[in-house]
Amino acid sequence: MMNILVDYFFLTYFLAIVLTTSVLVGLALREIRRRKSTDLIELDEAVLTETSSPPIGIIVPAYNEELHIVSSVRGFLKLNYHDHEVVVVNDGSLDHTFKRLREAFDLRPTTRFVGRELKMGKIRGVYRSESDPRLWVVDKENGGKADALNAGINVTRAPLVCCVDADTILAPDALLRLVSPFLYEGGGVVAVGGTVRVVNGSQLQEGRVVKKSVPRSWLARFQIVEYLSAFLFGRMGFNRLGGNVIISGAAGLFLREAVIEAGGYQKETVGEDMELVVRLHRREYESGRKRRIIQLPGPIAFTEAPEDLATLARQRDRWHRGLTDTLWRHRKMLCNPRYGRIGMVVMPWFVVFKLIAPVIEIGGYFWLVWALMWGFLSYQVAVVFAAVALLWGISLALYSLLVDNESFNVYERPRDRLRLATAALFLNLGYRQFTVVCCLVGMVRHLFGIKSWGTMQRQGFEQARQVAS
Amino acid sequence: MEWLLVYVLIAEAVLIGALFMGLVLQGQRQWREKKVVRRCRERVDALLERMRTRGAEAVSSDDLPRAPWRRRRLRAAIFSRLFASSGGQRSELARLYRKLGFVDDDYEQLHSRDWQRRLEAMRRIFLLCDTPPRNLIMGGLEDHPRIRLLCAHLIARYGSAEDLVQALNALDLPSNLMEPPIYTLLRAVDDRRLALLLASLDSLHDGRTRRAVMVMAAARQIPGTWEAMKVRRKSVDEQTRIALCWAAARYENPLAVEMLWDLLDDPCWEVRSQAAQALCEHSEPQALQPLAHAVNSPTFWKSRPLALEDNRAPTLDELCFFDDYLQSATSWVARIGQEQAQPHQTVSTYNAGTR
Numbered sequence: 001m002m003n004i005l006v007d008y009f010f011l012t013y014f015l016a017i018v019l020t021t022s023v024l025v026g027l028a029l030r031e032i033r034r035r036k037s038t039d040l041i042e043l044d045e046a047v048l049t050e051t052s053s054p055p056i057g058i059i060v061p062a063y064n065e066e067l068h069i070v071s072s073v074r075g076f077l078k079l080n081y082h083d084h085e086v087v088v089v090n091d092g093s094l095d096h097t098f099k100r101l102r103e104a105f106d107l108r109p110t111t112r113f114v115g116r117e118l119k120m121g122k123i124r125g126v127y128r129s130e131s132d133p134r135l136w137v138v139d140k141e142n143g144g145k146a147d148a149l150n151a152g153i154n155v156t157r158a159p160l161v162c163c164v165d166a167d168t169i170l171a172p173d174a175l176l177r178l179v180s181p182f183l184y185e186g187g188g189v190v191a192v193g194g195t196v197r198v199v200n201g202s203q204l205q206e207g208r209v210v211k212k213s214v215p216r217s218w219l220a221r222f223q224i225v226e227y228l229s230a231f232l233f234g235r236m237g238f239n240r241l242g243g244n245v246i247i248s249g250a251a252g253l254f255l256r257e258a259v260i261e262a263g264g265y266q267k268e269t270v271g272e273d274m275e276l277v278v279r280l281h282r283r284e285y286e287s288g289r290k291r292r293i294i295q296l297p298g299p300i301a302f303t304e305a306p307e308d309l310a311t312l313a314r315q316r317d318r319w320h321r322g323l324t325d326t327l328w329r330h331r332k333m334l335c336n337p338r339y340g341r342i343g344m345v346v347m348p349w350f351v352v353f354k355l356i357a358p359v360i361e362i363g364g365y366f367w368l369v370w371a372l373m374w375g376f377l378s379y380q381v382a383v384v385f386a387a388v389a390l391l392w393g394i395s396l397a398l399y400s401l402l403v404d405n406e407s408f409n410v411y412e413r414p415r416d417r418l419r420l421a422t423a424a425l426f427l428n429l430g431y432r433q434f435t436v437v438c439c440l441v442g443m444v445r446h447l448f449g450i451k452s453w454g455t456m457q458r459q460g461f462e463q464a465r466q467v468a469s
Numbered sequence: 470m471e472w473l474l475v476y477v478l479i480a481e482a483v484l485i486g487a488l489f490m491g492l493v494l495q496g497q498r499q500w501r502e503k504k505v506v507r508r509c510r511e512r513v514d515a516l517l518e519r520m521r522t523r524g525a526e527a528v529s530s531d532d533l534p535r536a537p538w539r540r541r542r543l544r545a546a547i548f549s550r551l552f553a554s555s556g557g558q559r560s561e562l563a564r565l566y567r568k569l570g571f572v573d574d575d576y577e578q579l580h581s582r583d584w585q586r587r588l589e590a591m592r593r594i595f596l597l598c599d600t601p602p603r604n605l606i607m608g609g610l611e612d613h614p615r616i617r618l619l620c621a622h623l624i625a626r627y628g629s630a631e632d633l634v635q636a637l638n639a640l641d642l643p644s645n646l647m648e649p650p651i652y653t654l655l656r657a658v659d660d661r662r663l664a665l666l667l668a669s670l671d672s673l674h675d676g677r678t679r680r681a682v683m684v685m686a687a688a689r690q691i692p693g694t695w696e697a698m699k700v701r702r703k704s705v706d707e708q709t710r711i712a713l714c715w716a717a718a719r720y721e722n723p724l725a726v727e728m729l730w731d732l733l734d735d736p737c738w739e740v741r742s743q744a745a746q747a748l749c750e751h752s753e754p755q756a757l758q759p760l761a762h763a764v765n766s767p768t769f770w771k772s773r774p775l776a777l778e779d780n781r782a783p784t785l786d787e788l789c790f791f792d793d794y795l796q797s798a799t800s801w802v803a804r805i806g807q808e809q810a811q812p813h814q815t816v817s818t819y820n821a822g823t824r
Contacts, residue, residue, distance in 0.1 A: 033585070034585070037585045037588060037589065038585075038588065038615050040592070040615060040618070040619070041552075042552070042592055042595055042596050043622075043650060043653070046649075046650070046653035053649040054646050054649070159646070160646075182644070182646040182647070183646060183647055183649055183650055184614070184615060184618065184647070184650065186614050186641045186643060187643060188643045188644050189644070189646075255646075378471070380471055381471050381474065384471065384474040384475055384478055385474055387478050388474055388477050388478050388481060391478065391481035391482060391484075391485060392481060394485055395481060395484050395485050395488060398485060398488040398489065398492065399488055401492060402488060402491050402492055402495060405492070405495055405496075405499070406495065409499065412499075414496055417492065417496060421489065421492055
């Protein structure tokens with residue numbers, strides 16, 4: 001009897017995943033179409049020249065980023081927008097991040113007033129570039145990414161802040177695309193997230209992607225397909241529901257005033273980006289304003305994906321710890337009608353299909369082996385069920401490729417498309433299980449109160465370009 | 470149970486096969502489309518050449534391909550080039566677009582039941598700088614917000630002042646960040662109609678629109694602006710007085726500076742700060758004295774109810790708003806202001822105050 005119950009539990013869980021994902025895919029397709037048709041590109045010209053368009057402060061927290069920082073900052077300064085400044089926050093880097101910036105941009109100490117609207121660590125100095133006055137560099141003692149972002153938000157005066165990672169490459173018109181919901185969306189907007197793509201394998205020049213192609217590394221290819229499914233289906237689907245709870249730390253535009261009102265980024269969590277977005281949602285509901293948080297479908301930011309298992313493991317471990325921590329901190333919102341669809345649909349979905357999914361998936365694998373060993377389950381059923389689950393994953397990944405090609409056509413070459421389709425076939429054979437184990441480890445580590453970030457082994461854009469060429 | 474799973478498995482296998490086939494067909498289609506687009510571009514070039522050599526009459530809707538999908542491709546080809554072009558080339562392409570009769574298709578599409586198709590058509594009309602029938606445009610003011618915005622832009626180009634009032638009232642502006650498109654729109658309005666709009670300022674429902682109209686009129690020195698500003702000086706609405714600061718900053722007249730001096734003593738802290746900022750931006754030299762006086766006055770810095778209790782020098786937080794223009798302004802007015810605020814601005818002062 002017990003065996004049958006367990007069998008049905010796993011089957012029901014799988015069916016629930018299939019059902020909810022199918023609904024999300026349907027919603028996402030409508031949302032992508034709607035967003036694409038309502039992007040008023042023809043008014044870009046006016047926004048670019050209109051002096052009253054809102055200034056944007058790009059906040060770049062940098063910790064040991066000597067490989068990327070100069071090319072990244074050059075890319076940020078070159079973005080197509082009439083009024084933006086770049087605030088790099090050197091968060092007590094142990095390498096030559098600050099030295100590279102000082103040499104490349106001729107930094108001079110300045111007396112810019114630094115407000116204390118958000119809590120932050122001690123600042124050693126504020127510098128301004130002589131060669132490009134739009135560049136500010138804040139040199140501060142190490143306090144973590146959240147602390148550095150808070151410092152940047154304190155330093156900038158722009159009403160909109162674009163929080164990016166130092167290894168993010170933004171598309172030339174990224175700011176125009178991100179700012180447009182603030183200009184045209186009725187009902188008010190608090191934050192806008194951009195879709196992030198993997199840059200590995202692409203050719204770069206001066207902090208810009210000049211040719212997009214698929215990398216040789218299988219690990220990076222798997223991540224490209226994974227990012228596509230996550231951004232195109234997951235986030236766009238929730239966007240349609242009005243409840244996207246993740247804006248990637250790699251590219252998001254926030255209303256500065258709203259971030260300050262919410263208390264800025266939390267230092268105590270490793271998932272500061274998701275935590276802030278959930279907190280912003282919470283404040284909007286509690287204050288009765290219900291301004292929106294929007295995710296854009298088009299590719300506007302590119303980031304380097306880890307190409308070795310150890311770095312990938314650390315990244316996924318951290319992401320899952322961040323998710324666990326955020327959901328725990330805001331557990332009050334869970335199944336609470338006061339928080340609308342966020343509380344009643346999105347957060348329960350995250351708990352059931354994201355937070356505890358690694359436990360159930362690993363448990364399912366163990367149960368399969370156990371049941372086969374003791375004869376609770378016939379080999380035929382076990383094999384067929386495993387094949388059904390595998391093929392579902394493959395079809396979802398292939399569908400995301402189809403949608404991406406149709407909507408954005410990022411990878412035009414047949415060879416690249418074939419590589420991605422092959423990656424979609426093998427995504428669930430080993431790679432997925434590896435990331436699930438990493439998530440499980442992250443969950444356990446969160447239970448033990450571990451909050452370290454771990455180091456990211458990076459190749460650096462210039463090297464990536466050389467490899468690609 | 471087992472059989473059910475087998476059926477699901479077969480269905481999934483078929484789905485995956487279909488998706489693979491879809492990817493292949495999609496690739497082929499996109500490759501073919503590229504060729505079609507190239508051919509369409511060549512066709513557009515040929516038509517343009519004919520128009521240049523034999524005049525506009527040499528091109529008509531008879532030159533259109535028979536197949537509807539080919540017509541759509543040709544329209545898309547012209548439109549994509551129109552989008553990327555400017556000046557004379559754009560107007561030439563727009564003329565070709567009209568001669569081929571695509572504009573009538575767009576007008577027809579404005580009646581579509583799908584708002585996304587209506588928006589698509591309106592975007593093309595917007596870019597063509599066309600003058601659609603009044604009833605179509607006025608009807609668009611009750612449509613989707615994006616269509617309303619584009620309609621308002623079209624009315625700003627060609628409509629009467631009365632229609633413009635109606636168009637501006639149709640826009641929903643819940644946030645200050647939504648103002649830039651209004652400024653862009655007002656830039657297309659000529660001085661005569663802007664003066665009429667200013668005269669009917671009170672018929673504009675939204676405070677943000679009123680502010681934009683007043684600021685634009687002041688910047689363009691429209692007759693009647695000063696009178697409109699003077700009437701609103703004693704307004705009980707803080708946002709109106711803030712709008713006055715913005716307008717006065719752009720109004721090149723000593724009287725505007727006097728108004729800003731006056732606003733430096735406004736009971737509302739935000740109005741005072743905006744007045745100070747406006748004085749910094751103002752080109753009139755006499756703005757200096759009251760600004761320097763204000764910086765030294767402890768009452769000027771009163772920003773919060775708590776601060777109203779005592780009589781003290783500005784805190785760093787209060788100085789924060791002032792920093793913007795002190796850093797960026799290059800005029801001698803701002804430089805003197807900066808000297809006043811300099812001691813408060815250093816990083817060491819900040820760190821000493823870190824709690």
